[in-house]
Each structure stands twice: as C-alpha cells, then as structure tokens.
Amino acid sequence: MRFYEYEAKQLLERHRVPLPKRKLVTDADGAAAAAFDLGGPVVLKSQVLSGGRMKAGGVKFAEGAGQAKQAAAEILKLTINGLTPVGVLVEEQRTIAQEYFAAVTYDGRAKRPVIIFSDMGGIDIEEVAEFHPEHLSRTHFSALHPFSDHIAKQAVAAVGVTGNDLTRLTSIVAALVRIFFDYDMTLAEINPIGRLDDGTIVALDAHMDMEAEARRTHAALLQQLGVPESDNRQARPPTPFEIAAAKVDAADTRGVAGNLTEFDGNLGLIIGAGGGSLTLFDAVRAAGGRPANYCEIGGNPSVAKAAALTKLICQQPKVKKIAVMMNVVSNTRVDIVARGVIKGCIEAGFDPAEKIAIFRIPGSWEEDGFQILKKYGVDYVDRSVSMHEAARRAVAKMGKR
Numbered sequence: 001m002r003f004y005e006y007e008a009k010q011l012l013e014r015h016r017v018p019l020p021k022r023k024l025v026t027d028a029d030g031a032a033a034a035a036f037d038l039g040g041p042v043v044l045k046s047q048v049l050s051g052g053r054m055k056a057g058g059v060k061f062a063e064g065a066g067q068a069k070q071a072a073a074e075i076l077k078l079t080i081n082g083l084t085p086v087g088v089l090v091e092e093q094r095t096i097a098q099e100y101f102a103a104v105t106y107d108g109r110a111k112r113p114v115i116i117f118s119d120m121g122g123i124d125i126e127e128v129a130e131f132h133p134e135h136l137s138r139t140h141f142s143a144l145h146p147f148s149d150h151i152a153k154q155a156v157a158a159v160g161v162t163g164n165d166l167t168r169l170t171s172i173v174a175a176l177v178r179i180f181f182d183y184d185m186t187l188a189e190i191n192p193i194g195r196l197d198d199g200t201i202v203a204l205d206a207h208m209d210m211e212a213e214a215r216r217t218h219a220a221l222l223q224q225l226g227v228p229e230s231d232n233r234q235a236r237p238p239t240p241f242e243i244a245a246a247k248v249d250a251a252d253t254r255g256v257a258g259n260l261t262e263f264d265g266n267l268g269l270i271i272g273a274g275g276g277s278l279t280l281f282d283a284v285r286a287a288g289g290r291p292a293n294y295c296e297i298g299g300n301p302s303v304a305k306a307a308a309l310t311k312l313i314c315q316q317p318k319v320k321k322i323a324v325m326m327n328v329v330s331n332t333r334v335d336i337v338a339r340g341v342i343k344g345c346i347e348a349g350f351d352p353a354e355k356i357a358i359f360r361i362p363g364s365w366e367e368d369g370f371q372i373l374k375k376y377g378v379d380y381v382d383r384s385v386s387m388h389e390a391a392r393r394a395v396a397k398m399g400k401r
Contacts, residue, residue, distance in 0.1 A: 031072030121192030184214035255301030265290025276327030306340020334369030353377030
C-alpha cells in the first residue's frame, strides 16, 4: 500500500523529522490562499501515487499567490501515468545547498533490512549506483535486535559526511528506520533530504509503501491519515472493482476471498493457495491468456463469501469466462468453494457450465466438490493435471469465443 507524499510527511512529522512549512489544497483558490499564508515563494507538487512528477510537469514554482493559483490549476488538470491528482501540496520554497538520499528497505538476497544513503540526492538512485558508486552506501542491520542510532551514523558517514551535518542526518535516517519498523513498511524513502542555505536540514520529499497485510494492524493510523478502509491502493488509487472486492472480503471474517488487483484482460481469476496464486497468474499469462484480475481465495471461506466474489468477477463487462484454480489444499473445503462459485455464477445470470472455463482445486472434500461440479456441467480436473496445464486449458477455452 503506497502513501501520498503529504501522508508520508505526516509520518515523518510524527517522528520529529524537520519538514518545510506546507499545506495540502484541492483547488486553485486554496493554493493561492496557502501561498499567501506561507508568505513567500512556494513549490507546488501534484499528489499522485507515481514517480516522475517533475518531468511530467507536476511540480511547479511560484513567487506568490497569483502564480500559485495558476500553477495549481494546471497541475490539477494534469494526469501523470494515467493518474489524476487528489490534491496539490503547497510548500515554502527554500534555497538548497546540498541534497541527500536515504531509504530503508529489505535486501532479499541478504535477507536483512538495509539502509541506502547517498550524498547525491534528487536523482535516481540507480544512476548514482551505476555512475557514482563511491557516493552511495549500503548498511545492513538486524531486524531481531534493537536498532541503534549508531547504525544510521555509520550509513551516513560512509559517504564522507562529517560534523554537524552527520549529526543531523543521523537523526533523520534513524527516524526513517523506526518508521520502517513501526508501520511495517516495505520501503521508507526520503529523496531529497535538503541542506538549506542556512544550514538547516529538512526532508523535501518522501515515498513510503506499507505491507498490505499490515492494514488491520495499523487501522487506527490509517484512519487518522484519512485513508478509507476500502482504499487498497498500491501504485495507484483502487478501482471500483478492487474496492468492491475488498468489501466482500471484509464483510465476513471466515477465510479469504478478495485481495484483488484489476487488470485489463478478459479471463476472470479465482485463485489461491499461498504461492499457487502467483504461479497460476503467471501460468495464465505464459499460455497467452489475459487476466482480468489477480485475487486470492483460501482459508476456508464461507459459501456466501466465495459466491459474492464470483458474482462480482462475473459481472465485470470485460470478463468472458472465469477460471477457478488452486494448488492442493488442506484447510479449504473443495465442496464449499464449488458451491460458492456456482452460486455466484447463477446469481450473476450465467450458466456455470459456460462461464467457468475450468475448476482445479484438489484437496479436502474434493469428491463432494467434484460431484457438485459434475451436476452443473462444469469442466473440472484433479491433481493429476498440473496448474500450468489447467491454466493452458482455461486460456484455450477463451479462444473458442
């Protein structure tokens, strides 16, 4: 789950990271008023869940209220990577003497969290790593032991920062690490951190991603930030399809039937069983299929919950057929899922035999499930048919229409 810049800065503020004076506005008049209140030159930034705002024209500068009003009007009309801004962040404009980069994430190879720091902020960190590696440090540390500010100091000092700058940057980086852990982030980044002409060091921009599974843990925080419960945004705001699926999953605590991401294909997917959902999604694409969605089902959802998800997917105008596939399951009853998907198809106004391209869920109570599927003429396979073969067969059915 990705945060807008203005939300990420609220998290930084909670941890006493120095920030420019700022105000979020949603219209041009608000931008003019904000610029007047800030009392000087301002920078206006589009609030979208996408990078590349500067290059796309989503960041503008203004000397006063009049210019700020015009700039905000232009920004609010501008889509960036297909995304419309939810507002404009108006900040005081300051003279920057030096820019730094700091990020905390997990290193999958090392299987440890890592601090990435550079004294060349404001540009893509990949570019720094390739052309100026001496200006970048990677400092791994343990997630099992209490974090020490000394680790942050090592990360900053590794690129040659000394004196007062080292002390101030250390406190910012240490705060970033604590935000990373406190809020179950997959990425916590500030780029750039700016040393201003008066020596002050502030966070000028921020990018943060939270584990999707941590939403319930941090429900109170998200509510304080004004993030709706149905907002499962990632690199973009959620679509109506995704919001509806989240509501289906939240309405019943039994099992999982949701966690849906929309795509532009025509084959609806009801898939699950741990890594099996990712395997099946990739298998559909490898077979030449075009998934309409990714989703997850498992943990023994109720018939009503499986039916509601199926009905929702079937009702999408672009979905021609659906494929119901999982790896071998032990904690999910095959007969319950079978009843649910058939019920959902019928309630959506479709013949299950026509709408369900294939059903592949082997496991507990499978014989009972297969009997139900057979009664309704649904094409099903057992565990002797691999997930890749089942995906291929589902895609082949799409070609007949």
